[in-house]
Amino acid sequence: AQSVTQLDSQVPVFEEAPVELRCNYSSSVSVYLFWYVQYPNQGLQLLLKYLSGSTLVKGINGFEAEFNKSQTSFHLRKPSVHISDTAEYFCAVSDPNDYKLSFGAGTTVTVRA
Amino acid sequence: GAVVSQHPSRVICKSGTSVKIECRSLDFQATTMFWYRQFPKQSLMLMATSNEGSKATYEQGVEKDKFLINHASLTLSTLTVTSAHPEDSSFYICSASPTSAEQFFGPGTRLTVL
Numbered sequence: 001a002q003s004v005t006q007l008d009s010q011v012p013v014f015e016e017a018p019v020e021l022r023c024n025y026s027s028s029v030s031v032y033l034f035w036y037v038q039y040p041n042q043g044l045q046l047l048l049k050y051l052s053g054s055t056l057v058k059g060i061n062g063f064e065a066e067f068n069k070s071q072t073s074f075h076l077r078k079p080s081v082h083i084s085d086t087a088e089y090f091c092a093v094s095d096p097n098d099y100k101l102s103f104g105a106g107t108t109v110t111v112r113a
Numbered sequence: 114g115a116v117v118s119q120h121p122s123r124v125i126c127k128s129g130t131s132v133k134i135e136c137r138s139l140d141f142q143a144t145t146m147f148w149y150r151q152f153p154k155q156s157l158m159l160m161a162t163s164n165e166g167s168k169a170t171y172e173q174g175v176e177k178d179k180f181l182i183n184h185a186s187l188t189l190s191t192l193t194v195t196s197a198h199p200e201d202s203s204f205y206i207c208s209a210s211p212t213s214a215e216q217f218f219g220p221g222t223r224l225t226v227l
Contacts, residue, residue, distance in 0.1 A: 041223065042220055043219050098162075101159065
């Protein structure tokens with residue numbers, strides 16, 4: 001079984017500042033890793049994913065994440081945020097054998113002008 | 114591509130009635146569909162996994178007789194909340210997966226039981 005810990009429940013940030021959202025996972029098997037964004041009253045949109053290969057993954061909207069196997073982390077970063085990045089962000093892991101997703105508790109990002 | 118729709122987006126019903134929520138993959142065939150439940154300010158909790166043509170697999174603690182799942186085709190899965198009660202009020206989200214490891218999520222259905 002896998003579990004995901006998002007270390008920050010809320011992250012306030014000023015517009016054009018960088019942001020990092022932290023995610024750690026635990027698993028006894030190799031996993032796939034994902035970051036999703038959720039806007040109010042909407043479903044989830046995939047930002048990026050790590051399945052294999054390069055540990056630095058680039059996603060949509062200027063986001064990137066780095067898979068660190070030794071630290072079992074998959075932190076999400078963006079060098080310069082916009083007001084429109086205000087949303088809930090979820091880190092998730094899945095078992096390649098059954099593709100079930102386990103989600104972290106979420107991080108609320110609030111971007112202020 | 115990879116669009117998943119849900120219908121309805123919002124539903125309000127009286128206690129004791131049943132509500133059906135549809136999840137459709139619009140431009141791909143989904144061998145597997147997942148149903149999640151999300152309470153306010155909380156994360157998504159997997160309720161069940163459904164594969165086309167077979168019975169759904171429910172997560173521990175989810176009542177299969179209360180939450181009926183039918184995956185009748187490769188593009189449609191339905192979740193029926195039977196005899197709904199106020200505690201069933203929640204945001205229900207489905208996802209669909211083709212043969213790859215990725216899940217594509219629907220926009221969600223807000224259920225309010227009065």
